[in-house]
Amino acid sequence: MKALSCGDAAVLFEVGTLDEAVALAAAVRAAELSVVVDVVPAARTVLVVTAPGADLGALRRTVSGLPVSDAAVTREADPVEISVVYDGPDLDEIASFTGLTVDEVIAVHTGSGWRVAFAGFSPGFAYLVDGDPRLQVPRRDEPRTRVPAGAVGLAGEFSAVYPRATPGGWQLLGHTDATLWDTDRDPPALLAPGDRVRFVQVER
Amino acid sequence: MSLTVLATGPRALLQDAGRVGLASIGVGRSGAADRAAWALGNRLVANPPDAASVEVLLGGLRVRAERNLTVALTGAPAQAVVDGKPMGHNALIPLRAGAELALGTPDRGLRTYLAVRGGIVVDPVLGSRSTDTLSGIGPPPLEDGVLLPVGLTPADHPPADVAPVRLPEAGPAVLRFVPGPRDRRLTAPDVPVTTTWTASDRSDRIGLRLTGKPLHRTDDAELPSEGLVRGAIQLPPGGEPVLFLADHPLTGGYPVVGVVRDADVDRAAQVRPGQPVRFRQT
Numbered sequence: 001m002k003a004l005s006c007g008d009a010a011v012l013f014e015v016g017t018l019d020e021a022v023a024l025a026a027a028v029r030a031a032e033l034s035v036v037v038d039v040v041p042a043a044r045t046v047l048v049v050t051a052p053g054a055d056l057g058a059l060r061r062t063v064s065g066l067p068v069s070d071a072a073v074t075r076e077a078d079p080v081e082i083s084v085v086y087d088g089p090d091l092d093e094i095a096s097f098t099g100l101t102v103d104e105v106i107a108v109h110t111g112s113g114w115r116v117a118f119a120g121f122s123p124g125f126a127y128l129v130d131g132d133p134r135l136q137v138p139r140r141d142e143p144r145t146r147v148p149a150g151a152v153g154l155a156g157e158f159s160a161v162y163p164r165a166t167p168g169g170w171q172l173l174g175h176t177d178a179t180l181w182d183t184d185r186d187p188p189a190l191l192a193p194g195d196r197v198r199f200v201q202v203e204r
Numbered sequence: 205m206s207l208t209v210l211a212t213g214p215r216a217l218l219q220d221a222g223r224v225g226l227a228s229i230g231v232g233r234s235g236a237a238d239r240a241a242w243a244l245g246n247r248l249v250a251n252p253p254d255a256a257s258v259e260v261l262l263g264g265l266r267v268r269a270e271r272n273l274t275v276a277l278t279g280a281p282a283q284a285v286v287d288g289k290p291m292g293h294n295a296l297i298p299l300r301a302g303a304e305l306a307l308g309t310p311d312r313g314l315r316t317y318l319a320v321r322g323g324i325v326v327d328p329v330l331g332s333r334s335t336d337t338l339s340g341i342g343p344p345p346l347e348d349g350v351l352l353p354v355g356l357t358p359a360d361h362p363p364a365d366v367a368p369v370r371l372p373e374a375g376p377a378v379l380r381f382v383p384g385p386r387d388r389r390l391t392a393p394d395v396p397v398t399t400t401w402t403a404s405d406r407s408d409r410i411g412l413r414l415t416g417k418p419l420h421r422t423d424d425a426e427l428p429s430e431g432l433v434r435g436a437i438q439l440p441p442g443g444e445p446v447l448f449l450a451d452h453p454l455t456g457g458y459p460v461v462g463v464v465r466d467a468d469v470d471r472a473a474q475v476r477p478g479q480p481v482r483f484r485q486t
Contacts, residue, residue, distance in 0.1 A: 124229065
């Protein structure tokens with residue numbers, strides 16, 4: 001683990017794998033350190049944000065000494081099922097990039113046992129991992145200025161559903177009617193870190 | 205209902221300390237862009253420290269008190285008049301029921317805070333009354349004619365009538381920063397410091413966009429997205445940096461080459477379009 005400078009009120013910890021990042025974030029949250037304001041895990045890093053004036057040297061030492069489980073963080077609940085109409089504008093491109101047929105892309109996407117690694121990008125946006133490695137595709141060269149709410153996409157090792165209409169660079173497989181984010185719901189986010197997710201194909 | 209917004213000016217939002225610790229559901233902090241000015245307003249009117257105020261962009265706000273109120277203005281020094289009579293900033297302003305407070309355009313700084321004794325008490329969303337302009341969470345931007353509820357008068361009495369404060373800079377804003385986490389991505393690490401940047405008119409609560417001689421990166425490979433802090437100086441492919449402010453995204457995929465010191469980010473939030481910005485390494 002490497003601790004990188006990130007100003008005077010945060011430390012960015014860099015680790016080797018996504019699972020390490022998720023596990024480290026869970027360990028930092030569980031430690032309930034009084035100076036820590038928020039913890040932001042991402043693909044290879046964990047950002048630990050502190051209150052102003054915190055002793056960052058002490059924080060680095062404390063975090064480096066935390067016991068971190070190497071087991072993937074999973075919640076033992078039934079998978080959340082998300083119904084998808086596979087009519088995305090990038091289906092053909094995903095098929096040609098992966099060397100699969102469109103039907104195979106759909107079969108592999110619905111056949112994968114996805115898991116929420118972390119949230120980010122926008123409220124309720126959950127980065128899903130543990131998909132079939134054949135589905136790894138790059139982001140689009142030109143991000144779309146508007147991806148509609150409910151769009152289901154792929155990028156790198158991740159799949160995700162856009163909770164609301166935003167700009168976005170992911171390759172789009174289809175769309176869902178599921179409400180990923182509702183501020184008036186408790187909890188507002190449909191998916192939380194550790195949740196398991198299955199995509200189910202439905203007709204339009 | 206206690207305060208009527210007669211005119212919002214270019215943009216007026218409610219802001220408080222923001223939403224703390226919600227990254228796990230993808231929600232950023234948001235909150236007052238100039239936290240020091242917002243906090244001073246609450247101290248002047250003896251509000252609880254997390255009370256919501258009106259954040260006014262480039263003046264132009266007009267409000268009417270619907271009952272006797274005490275308010276204070278902090279941040280950008282927009283000339284204030286109450287029923288035609290000039291009023292000072294960083295001081296208690298009594299508003300009798302029916303009185304109108306109007307703000308002109310500040311000659312320096314960008315954001316003025318109107319703190320009302322009792323605080324603005326619209327329904328909080330996820331624990332805060334801040335409008336997050338990136339995610340759309342929180343109360344909608346204020347509109348002409350809206351009625352704002354003011355909370356109960358706090359038990360504490362205002363500690364002073366007036367507070368001495370430093371005005372926002374009119375000339376170059378010099379911001380102290382710490383290099384990293386990705387400063388090795390710069391071909392010439394001293395260029396951010398030797399360049400005088402100009403604040404772009406595309407700046408907003410998400411980030412202060414800077415124009416100037418573009419910086420060069422050692423490689424164009426994208427990073428896996430990583431967490432961003434308020435104050436992060438991010439370098440997009442075009443080479444002109446973005447300094448992230450209150451409504452910054454939680455994560456980003458372009459390298460962050462330095463982070464402005466927490467105490468200086470408030471001043472960055474007062475930089476006007478066209479104003480020069482320099483960075484000083486600490």
